[in-house]
Amino acid sequence: MAERAAFRDAAAGSWEGHAAAVSRVLTRMPALRGHELEAARTDLVAAHAYLTADEGPLHHRELTRDLRAGEGRLLPYAGCLASALRRLPxxxxxxxxxxxxxxxxxxxxxxxxxxxxxxxxxxxxxxxxxxxxxxxxxxxxxxxxxxxxxxxxxxxxxxxxxxxxxxxxxxxxxxxxxxxxxxxxxxxxxxxxxxxxxxxxxxxxxxxxxxxxxxxxxxxxxxxxxxxxxxxxxxxxxxxxxx
Known part of the structure; x- marks a missing residue:
């Protein structure tokens, strides 16, 4: 999916840290995976970044600013985050x-x-x-x-x-x-x-x-x-x- 690929590119600098945390979550809670493990992992990395990023382009403040200003630069991030949230209770x-x-x-x-x-x-x-x-x-x-x-x-x-x-x-x-x-x-x-x-x-x-x-x-x-x-x-x- 192009949206997930674009998000991975945007998150390149901090991908590994968030992905490692998500892998631990998926080990404990396999139900979050759904049928497509890699798609689920990418989506959940976006959610983990939104919740935990301390700085940088994935910080929640940056996402909010981009979306409210209509810039569109972080739309792939927003799309993956939305998909991740729909996997959660x-x-x-x-x-x-x-x-x-x-x-x-x-x-x-x-x-x-x-x-x-x-x-x-x-x-x-x-x-x-x-x-x-x-x-x-x-x-x-x-x-x-x-x-x-x-x-x-x-x-x-x-x-x-x-x-x-x-x-x-x-x-x-x-x-x-x-x-x-x-x-x-x-x-x-x-x-x-x-x-x-x-x-x-x-x-x-x-x-x-x-x-x-x-x-x-x-x-x-x-x-x-x-x-x-x-x-x-x-x-x-x-x-x-x-x-």
Whole structure:
């Protein structure tokens, strides 16, 4: 596949390190391979790079910048990452993303469509203490990535990260104020081609209202605080092309 070959070329400088880590994961979890081992390995290298690269062209910040700017240089990377995420378990529930309340509040019914991957923390895990939640998302197909991060015999990751594939759309259901921190934007992940679900109406659908009820229940209960005081960088910041 040309996309995978292009990604391998782009990742040449750091391929071996990520590939070695992926090989260890595949040894422990052969179900991730699917029917095509080499295709699966390439896809999972992209996911591992997105989750762990400290610098360079595969750093998550570079991928986000490239996709939001429409440059297209890292599209093969994004394609392999999306394919890798579809191999991982899906997550249904509340996902949380941090950030500041910059700019005007998005109107109810608006579509926030992000060409880049969007990372958040599962609402069932701890969230950073003293750092406000900016987005609460009702996830249906967000993907659990812990399998690529856990190390045998080591402590599990503090947080359960959920990643939405590049191009995912989110519908604004409400904006709620909270006692401390920024106001919280409540979103529903839209499956498939998001624009097919949008008609410009502010009126919420039945699915929107169900998702809103789940999100408001979670907000009312609050979230378990972890030891960190800052959000993981991938799990913080504006959602959508224009932020």
């Amino acid at each position: 899906s997550y249904r529930g509340v996902a949380l993303r941090g950030g500041d309340a910059d700019g005007p509040e998005p109107p109810v019914g608006a579509l926030l469509q992000d060409p880049a991957p969007v990372s958040a923390l599962a609402g069932t895990s701890a969230v950073p203490a003293g750092a406000g939640v900016r987005y609460a998302i009702w996830s249906v197909t967000g993907r659990k990535v812990r399998q690529l991060l856990d190390r045998p015999g080591g402590d599990p990751e503090t947080y359960e990260e959920i990643v939405f594939v590049p191009g995912t759309g989110f519908r604004v259901l409400a904006v709620r104020t909270v006692p401390a921190g920024p106001s919280v934007v409540l979103l529903r992940e839209l499956p498939g081609n998001a624009t097919a679900y949008m008609d410009g109406s502010e009126e919420l659908s039945g699915l929107d209202l169900k998702a809103l009820a789940h999100l408001e229940e979670a907000l009312a209960k609050g979230f378990r605080a972890g030891g960190a005081t800052e959000w993981p960088e991938r799990c913080s910041g504006p959602v959508g092309q224009d932020g």
